[in-house]
Amino acid sequence: MEREELTKWLKIVIVFTGLIGLFLCFIVAPLLGLEMKSMYPEYGYMFWPCLIFIWATGVPFYIALYKGWLICGEIANDNSFCEENVQRLKEISKLALLECILYLAAMIILLLLNLLHPSILLMILFIIFVGISIAVVAATLSHLVEKARELKEENDLTI
16 A cells, blocks of 8 residues: 555544544434433433533544644655654553543542443443553554654664
8 A cells, every 4th residue: 555545544534533533422422311311310410511521531532633643644744754753652642541541530430429330331441441452552653653763764874
């Protein structure tokens, strides 16, 4: 796969990921919340705090997508192994860990309030697992890009 085609596909994936995130945050989550509110009116007071939490956790997600978009720009410019990409990948790793911490805190709060339904627990654990996986992959890629950058600099100095 050529560089231009790879960049195009990566950007398409980023756009679709962002659209799916918007759909989940602004359509699915409110609809599920309203359904839960109508089924269990005694928990209706949790609708807005939970919805605001979901929207707030979307911020690091979209910052990470933006960093990924910038990485695609560097790949398109044939500058894949640069210090900026190393830093961006480290930031993506940290943002993924931040998401994990936020959802772990939410899980603990729901547990303390005796509101942690098993389906919510499974969903939160899945989100934490995915966040940790993304953090590890981004940190590994950051390390590899750093090593490749160092090798590239060495080769440039040798010639």
